[in-house]
Amino acid sequence: MTIFDQFVFNVFHYYKPKLKKRANRIAIIYISILQSALILLFGVFFAAFFKQMHVTTMSSTKAWMLFVMVVLVIFFKNWMQYSGRKRKILNAKLSKGKSRAYNIWVLWFLPLACVFLALLLHQKV
Numbered sequence: 001m002t003i004f005d006q007f008v009f010n011v012f013h014y015y016k017p018k019l020k021k022r023a024n025r026i027a028i029i030y031i032s033i034l035q036s037a038l039i040l041l042f043g044v045f046f047a048a049f050f051k052q053m054h055v056t057t058m059s060s061t062k063a064w065m066l067f068v069m070v071v072l073v074i075f076f077k078n079w080m081q082y083s084g085r086k087r088k089i090l091n092a093k094l095s096k097g098k099s100r101a102y103n104i105w106v107l108w109f110l111p112l113a114c115v116f117l118a119l120l121l122h123q124k125v
Contacts, residue, residue: 001090001093001094004031004034004035005090005094006094006100006102007030007031007034007102007107008027008028008030008031008082009027009090009091009094010100010101010102010104010107011023011026011027011030011031011104011107012024012026012027012091014104015027024082024083024087027082028078028079028082028083030107030108030111031078031082032071032074032075032078033111034110034111034114035074035078036070036071036074036111037110037111037112037114037115037118038114039067039070039071039074040067040114040115040118041114041115041117041118041121043063043067043118044118044121044122045121047063047122048121048122048124
């Protein structure tokens with residue numbers, strides 16, 4: 001079980017008592033936003049790195065189009081992974097083993113921190 005699976009199930013179990021039918025959708029949206037923010041952070045980091053190294057890899061518009069396509073693939077992958085049978089199997093594994101309970105505020109702060117760091121790096125470029 002990956003760290004992303006643990007994050008999904010922490011968000012899912014936090015919202016399950018309050019929003020019964022929407023808890024899975026919120027968890028899928030959360031993990032997709034987190035993974036997209038991490039991809040954005042890595043992309044901006046490598047763009048700044050390549051600019052300092054004077055390497056021309058691709059234009060800015062092509063990079064943004066690639067980012068949008070990757071985000072769409074991430075949303076589709078997470079929807080497929082955490083909506084069906086695999087989610088039930090992972091949930092059973094999580095229930096049997098010891099799971100870490102992360103604070104929901106820390107979990108929602110992670111994507112915001114990634115976007116903030118990406119904006120800081122982007123301004124330096």
